Amino acid sequence: MTHESPLILVIDDEEAMRDSCTQILLKDHFRVETAAEGTSGLRRAAELKPDLVIVDLKMPGISGFEVLEGLRKIDPQMVAVVITGYANVESAVEAMKKGAYDFLPKPFAPEELRIIIRRGLERRRLALEAESLRREKILLEENIITMVTHQLRSPLVAIQQYFEVILSGTVGALEEKQKEMISRARERLDRLLGLINDWLDLARINRGQLVKKFKPFDLKKSLEKLVEFMKPHARDFGVTVEILPFPAPVEVLGDEETLEQVFANLLSNAIQYNRPGGDVKVEIGDSPEAVAIAVRDTGVGIAKEHLPFVFDQFYRVSRSESKKAKGTGLGLSIAKKIVEAHGGTIEVESEPGKGSVFTVLVPKNSGQKPE
């Protein structure tokens, strides 16, 4: 509610009634507006957003009941008090069923009106308060991902920290076997932490949030940096990685950090699932509306029956010849979610024994913010 005094709208076809209500309410320092029939009353209610509405049930034109329904649509928390002829208690009850807060039979004394208005406004205040509490709760629920992750990660990180310190030799020398076991424990823990991160990524990436971070940037430059960054990793696997030359900058509108995550994932897969002596090539293709980035490897490839599922969560191609899978099984589904949040697509083609190509299409920067 604003700091201004509450606004009350009186919808009544009788001028005398509008006037007397206005006088009583103004004396109590409320702000008052009036309307002489239902349709204009609803229009006024929509533009003024009053705190409370007094509605005469019997009016020419649309009935008081219809006004009540209309008011609920404008603001579910709006408090409506109906005025009825004395003998017409049934319709008053009917009105309350339709969501009126209370009724006042005609004729009424100024004090009766005041009491009902005050109670009605108190009810509105409480309703608004409840509403804002509800909103706070929603906010809390949004933060819950962060909180839960903190709860999950903290103990693991503490364990990991102990391992780091023990392995560093700061707190005493380790025997070879002890060192080996703790190193393995550390590795397993690393993967578990990675899994929590991935899961979290999946939970928090949504287009609405991501679009807010969109900025134009040169995707070619960021790919070149990434390829450079991946070279030592590729060398460990005996694989070469390169980006094929492309004559111009490639400006896209997006979130550089998450798009980089997509290509880091594709490159890392292309390297890990390659064969020694194999290579990984990043190719940029261009059309007026979109850029296509292909990541091509010379690895074992993916069998046809697996292809439709590689972007599914936790789907892992079981392969006899490859070492134990390193990833969490979420990487490609995260990649897909990110690309789609950019209005793009990701596809895969593969030939077992020869290699796979992952192609990402992203719209070019058209100079306008997407919806």
Add this chain to the structure above:
Amino acid sequence: MPLKAPKILIIDDDPDFIEAVTPILKSALYDVASVLSPAEVKEKIFGEKPDLIILDIMMDSLFDGFSICHAVKTAPEYQAFHNVPILMISAVKEITGTGFPIKKDDPGMAGPDEYMDKPVKPAELLAKIEGMLKLVS
């Protein structure tokens, strides 16, 4: 190096982190103090007069670390400590990506001088601290 060993104050509500990191710092001959509760931070800073602070981001609430950092860097009561370098650490950086307002991102808040993800590698931690202390001496 000054005559006295530089003192490092660890502010973290996780006693295990303090327990694990303390020997690393001591191995490099730093003096180490620690505090677990955000409520006791002020008293501790005034009492220990640290040369560097290691500060966790999420303690009782989501952003305790940021409020403490901002206060130490800007509040008049902490004037004597405005220049003490702060190394912020957290297990949850990935949550917001680089979205945590580290220094340049949010001009409204005074950010830390440096940031590290938990768990920290002992060698990296020591290198970072050494660099930070060099800058202020």
